[in-house]
Amino acid sequence: MKNLPLLFCGIFFALAFSFSGLILSSHKQLGSLTRTTETLVPSDNDPTVMVMPEGEPLFPAMPGGIEQQGKEVYISMGCIYCHTQQIRRSGFGADFDRGWGPRQTVARDYITQDRVLLGTMRAGPDLANVGGRIFQQGGRDWHHLHLYNPQITSEGSTMPPFAFLYEEREIDGAASKDALKFPPDSKYAPAAGYEVVPTHRAKALVEYLLSLKINYSLPEAPIIE
């Protein structure tokens, strides 16, 4: 090849083409997405235009403070390498049939997140709606046991234990109300007179997991009841 201007232009435009086609155009299409109500209604002025009804809550919700801290822990532990946070549409894969969520996740579901953790590996189950499956104080207790050692709640799991997020200590006076509630005779339970309590990082991580919920409709992705 001797036509060097052509070579340079080709090298430049090849990448410029995909950069504008994939990055800039998706930024243009998705970068201005805003929170919205679950359904839209025809406008009073022009019935062909759909608008947000007044007074309805906006989705997706903004993340809370402790949940944000928990997300930092999720990121620093590299949970994304085994857990996705995306639900595929009904009929494509079994995300739906496994009850991982009430609807597929769409672009708008992620706009309030400063780091999007879609993930590409499911050595563990999808977590986009884990807060909708494991909830309440019972769910909180479950998560703590599961993180302390997954074998307690899910025997045979390949998930590593995160016991370093917990502190084993001598019970001083009354037992802590945060102490992990091991099943009776659990071989993972601490010795008598000792208790296992979550550190702040573990608590934040569990609050984050509890907050991961797809329990609202969006106009482009209604929950299929």
Add this chain to the structure above:
Amino acid sequence: MSEQPHNSSSNSNSREALEKAAMQDEHMQDVHAQLMREKEEPHEGFSPVPIFLMFVFAALCFWGGVYLVEYSGNFQANAFSPHFDPNANAPKPVEISLYDRGAKVFRNQCAACHQAEGNGVPGVYPPLEGSTWVTGHPEVVSRILINGLNGKIEVKGNSYNGNMPAFGPSGLALSEKDLAGVITFIRQSWGNDASEVTEQMIADYSANYSARSTPWTAAELKEGLGPIPEAAPAE
């Protein structure tokens, strides 16, 4: 050797001496050995591209174009399925029952404290399941929702001292339909079996109480209740 190697800066006088030295220098011998087996720098032949390949590639390009047109959801931002139909996309307002509407509101607004099963958290969030505050006079629970509740309250034999926020106009300002829905939902879920609370009832209560700016106390709740509306017979 017709040409002087570039890395030699020798002039012609010392060339002979250098060559002599090179014969004895093992390093030079290595360099020489390596240089001598170096094959020519690569270049290209000019065999033509097999013609059948061009047909295969043309077919691929054609397939790519068809695929892109067929499965691109009109290049719309809200198309997430390859079978997206832009005409079927006009969002139809889904009419769902008051109870279902309430279930949704409950999941989003209430379940975090009162829990998805309505059993609350002992000592912190009172249960709704089996609570007479919920299943009793519809005006009581409506008052709590509209204005909130503050202070000690006895639920199912346990004492709670909480701070329930207002969901009426002075608080989160849920629509009357949503309030009616969520109240109906908690009165009819988890074994609770009380009457439906309609949007109209909430509208009436709202008219009475939306001006009130302070939350209710447990003692106040039982005072000055109106009659239970006829329109909502217990089921």
Add this chain to the structure above:
Amino acid sequence: MSNSSNESPYSANSAAVRAELSEIDSSIRSAALFFVISAVSWLMVGTVFALLAAFKAHEPDFASTFEFLTFGRVRSAHLNAMALGWGNNIIFAVGLWIMARLCRAPINHKGLLLVAGIFWNIGLTVGIAGILKGDITSVEWLEIPHYATPLLAISYALIGVWGVMAFRFRKGDHVYVSQWYILAALFWFPWLYVVAQIMIIWFPARGVVQSVTNWWFAHNVLGLWLTPMALGTAYYLIPKVLGRPIYSYYLSVLGFWALAIFYNWAGVHHLIGGPIPVWLISAGIVASVMMVIPVIVVGINHHMSVVGLHKEVWRSPTLRFIVFGAISYTLVSLTGSAMALRSVNEVTHFTHFTVGHSHHGVYAFFTMIMFGGVYYMMPRLLKREWPSASLIKIHFWASALGITVMVVALQTGGWIQGLEMNNAEIPFLETVQNTIPWLKARSISGVMLTIGHIAFAINIAWMLFAAGAVRAKQGPTLLADTKEGGNV
């Protein structure tokens, strides 16, 4: 080009050209050796992390009390040590060397190049320590924490300049296919890296625009950085070792431009079924399938250049690795095109199949070709021969068999895993447990690769430091008996 081949300074037996090449080799010697040593060191580091991660994947309790050794961090440390430590360093060594040779331009200011290389490796060390410490970003292929990336970007820019400068001051007006690939890659990589850093880490774009950027970047690290560098190396060394021209200039042109146009759209196939508009995904699928064109073209071009000389390939350490890599390129790319189809992706997505596929690409293709490049380049830099043909053989067989076992195990296991995951009747935990035998096979393959890497490292250390290394005049180290001396 053909009309001038007789006067071309590249024709055989030109003493001037030989001496010029020797001069170029000397000019790049210190820098290239530094990059080779760095690359092999990172290869060993990455291998240790790889073994740890592979073992932890089926023995979750192993070393689980150390926070810095938790699976997510070890896996990311492995990926970055291999991609940016081994991959980039070896590219800087082999890529710059080939560029300098083809441009017939000696490397100037090599001290500065060395400094840039040292900073690259410092940045990477800080970055990987940061990953283990917990500052990992959890953005795939961009795990290095934000405080190390500017150093990486700046030192890369400095290193890349040498390739461009060599090209700027090239002699002769013909630009060979390897130069296109290397020049393009030197230009593409910083663009990709800077855009991804800005849009994901520094000023995060809204929502899933990050994910699109993430996979545009991550797939293009393979497609527009590792692949062109490996293809450039293969295009240089196949004809160089065999002493015959590349089969067809036209196929070279077609292959290069088809890769340039299609590959960089393909990354979106990592998001099939995900929450991004379907047209983006379909564009990625079409581009992935269109990759069949450059792959077949390059495959034919390489095959036709080698055909009939299989004995030569077999006895040359360089070509044994490079031909293995070139065959893998065809296989892995065709697998990749198939995996992008929605019906196949429905099964393979989110499974170990993808992990097998990426190792197929980065190891069986890229790394094997780079091994071949090192086997050719080192004797020319050092004016010595490889001390041990046995170690080269061990390296080849351990790597070739190891990667084959790994790809077969992960892709079989991954396919089963995908089928089971798509059947909601099977409890999820069962799908996990059924992958364990395949993950154990992966660990075994990892041990085999480790043996190969150790053999490689010993051979290099021996060659570098041992006084008794084989002298060049004794002829090249070959892998099979031969009557005549030859090229390696």
